[in-house]
Amino acid sequence: xxxxxxxxxxxxxxxxxxxxxxxxxxxxxxxxxxxxxxxxxxxxxxxxxxxxxxxxxxxxxxxxxxxxxxxxxxxxxxxxxxxxxxxxxxxxxxxxxxxxxxxxxxxxxxxxxxxxxxxxxxxxxxxxxxxxxxxxxxxxxxxxxxxxxxxxxxxxxxxxxxxxxxxxxxxxxxxxxxxxxxxxxxxxxxxxxxxxxxxxxxxxxxxxxxxxxxxxxxxxxxxxxxxxxxxxxxxxxxxxxxxxxxxxxxxxxxxxxxxxxxxxxxxxxxxxxxxxxxxxxxxxxxxxxxxxxxxxxxxxxxxxxxxxxxxxxxxxxxxxxxxxxxxxxxxxxxxxxxxxxxxx
Numbered sequence: 001x002x003x004x005x006x007x008x009x010x011x012x013x014x015x016x017x018x019x020x021x022x023x024x025x026x027x028x029x030x031x032x033x034x035x036x037x038x039x040x041x042x043x044x045x046x047x048x049x050x051x052x053x054x055x056x057x058x059x060x061x062x063x064x065x066x067x068x069x070x071x072x073x074x075x076x077x078x079x080x081x082x083x084x085x086x087x088x089x090x091x092x093x094x095x096x097x098x099x100x101x102x103x104x105x106x107x108x109x110x111x112x113x114x115x116x117x118x119x120x121x122x123x124x125x126x127x128x129x130x131x132x133x134x135x136x137x138x139x140x141x142x143x144x145x146x147x148x149x150x151x152x153x154x155x156x157x158x159x160x161x162x163x164x165x166x167x168x169x170x171x172x173x174x175x176x177x178x179x180x181x182x183x184x185x186x187x188x189x190x191x192x193x194x195x196x197x198x199x200x201x202x203x204x205x206x207x208x209x210x211x212x213x214x215x216x217x218x219x220x221x222x223x224x225x226x227x228x229x230x231x232x233x234x235x236x237x238x239x240x241x242x243x244x245x246x247x248x249x250x251x252x253x254x255x256x257x258x259x260x261x262x263x264x265x266x267x268x269x270x271x272x273x274x275x276x277x278x279x280x281x282x283x284x285x286x287x288x289x290x291x292x293x294x295x296x297x298x299x300x301x302x303x304x305x306x307x308x309x310x311x312x313x314x315x316x317x318x319x320x321x322x323x324x325x326x327x328x329x330x331x332x333x334x335x336x337x338x339x340x341x342x343x344x
Contacts, residue, residue: 019051019052020050020051020052020157021051021052021053021054021154021155021327022044022047022048022050022051022052022053022054023053023054023055023056023150023154023156024040024044024047024054024055024056024160025055025056025057025058025098025150026040026055026056026057026058026079026083027057027058027059027061027062028057028058028059028062028072028075028076028078028079029062029067029075029213030075030213031075031078031082031213031223031224031225032079032082032213032223032224032225033201033211033212033213033221033222033223033224034201034211034222034223034224034262034292034296035201035210035211035212035222036213036224037086037224037296037299038201038262038265038266039201040160041083041086041088043160044083044088044093045086045087045088048088048089048092048093049092053092053093053094054093054094054096054154054323054324054327055083055088055093055094055095055096056095056096056097056098056101056150056324057076057079057080057083057095057096057097057098058098058150059072059076059097059098059099060098060099060104060105060146061098061143061146061147062075063139064137064139064140064143065137065140076097077310077313077314080095080097080313080316080317081303081306081307081310081313082224082225082299082303083095084302084306084313084316085299085300085302085303085305085306086224086299086302087299087302090316090319090320094320094323094324095316095317095320096317096320096321096323096324097317097320097321098150100317100318100320100321100324101321101324101325101328102325103149103153103325103328103329103331103332104146104149104150104153104328105146105149106332106336107149107152107153107331107332107335108142108145108146108148108149109145110149110335110336110339111145111146111148111149111152111175111179112142112145114145114175114178114179115144115145115148115171115175119171119174120141120142120144120145121141122167123144123167123168123171124164124167125140125168126140126141126144144168144171144172145175147168147172148168148171148172148175148176151169151172151190152172152175152176152187152188152190152331153327153328153331153332154327154328154331155187155188155331156188156190157188157190157191158190158191158192159172159190159191159192160192161192166192169190169192172190173189173190176188176189176190177189179335179338179339183335183338183339183340184338186331186334186335186338187331187335201258201261201262201265202254202258202261203220203221204219204220204221204222204234204235204237204238204239204255204258205219205220205237205238205239206220206239207238207239207254207255207257207258208254219234219237220234220238220239221234222234222235222292224296224299224300225300225303226296228293228297231289231292231293231296232289232293235259235285235288235289235292236282236285236286236289238255238258238259238285239255240253240255240256240259240281241253241255241256244280244281245279246260246275246278246279246280246281246284247275248260248271248272248274248275256281256284257271259284259285259288260274260275260284262288262291262292263284263287263288263291266288266291266292266294266295267291274287
C-alpha cells in the first residue's frame with residue numbers, strides 16, 4: 001500500500017483554511033528497512049515542516065493475514081518509536097495508529113458497500129495471494145476499500161504511491177466518483193504522484209526485486225536498526241556482476257546501479273558523480289556502507305532513548321489519534337448522511 005501493502009501517502013487541501021494536509025501510512029508488519037527510510041520517511045521529514053502533516057501506522061491492514069497478536073502489538077510500538085527516532089516531531093505533525101480512529105473502519109464498510117465484487121476480485125494483490133484459496137481471510141479481499149477509506153477520510157488531492165499501488169488508487173478514485181455521483185459531493189478525487197529517486201531500493205541479494213520487510217532473503221534487506229557491522233556485512237555481500245566496472249546502468253548492471261542509487265539517496269550526489277569516483281566494486285561497497293552507517297546512526301541513537309520511555313510514546317499516539325479524529329470524523333458524518341444513514 002504506502003502503502004503498497006506496507007506504504008501509502010497523500011496530500012489534501014483543507015477547505016476551511018489555505019493549507020495543504022499531507023497524510024502517509026505504513027504497516028507494522030516488520031522492521032523498517034532502508035528503502036522505507038530513503039523512499040518515504042525522509043520525504044515525511046520534509047513534509048512535516050511544509051504541510052499540516054498526519055502520519056499513521058495502519059495496523060488494521062496487518063490483520064488481513066495470519067499474525068501473532070503479541071508481535072503485532074510489539075511491532076506497532078516499535079514502528080512508532082522508529083518513526084519518532086527518524087525525526088517526526090509530534091509538536092509539528094500528527095502521529096497516530098489507524099485503529100485508534102474508528103472512522104477508518106466505519107468508512108471502509110460504507111466503501112465496501114460501494115465497491116463491486118468484480119472490482120475487488122481484479123485487485124492484483126488478492127489475485128496473487130488469495131484467489132482460489134478458500135482459507136484466505138475475507139479482509140484480504142476487502143482491504144482495498146479500507147485503503148480507500150484511509151485516503152478519502154482526509155479529502156486527499158495527491159497520493160504518493162509506487163507503481164504497484166496505482167491499481168488501488170484507481171479503485172479509490174472510482175469509488176469516490178461513484179459515491180459522489182450517487183449520493184452527492186462527499187470526497188475529493190485523489191491524484192497519484194510517484195516518489196523521487198531512492199523510493200525504489202532494490203534487494204541487495206536480488207537486485208531486480210524491490211527491498212521488502214517480508215523478504216525471504218534477510219541478507220538482502222538493510223534495516224534501519226541494523227548495527228554498523230550488519231550493514232557492512234550485507235553491503236559487502238551485495239550481488240553485483242562479472243564486469244567489475246562501476247557504471248550506472250540499471251538494465252545491464254542492476255546490482256551495481258542499486259548500490260549507486262543507495263549512495264546517492266544517502267548523500268544527495270548524482271549517479272554520474274558516484275560512478276566516476278569508483279573503479280572497483282569493493283571500493284564502491286565500502287563507500288555505500290560508510291554512507292549508510294553515518295546516515296542511520298542519529299536515528300539509532302534516538303531510538304535507544306525512546307525505548308527508555310514507552311509511556312511517552314503511548315501518550316503521543318493517544319494525542320495523535322484525537323487530532324486525527326477531529327479531521328476524519330466530519331468526512332465520515334458527511335458520508336453517512338449522504339448515503340442515507342441516520343446520524344446522532
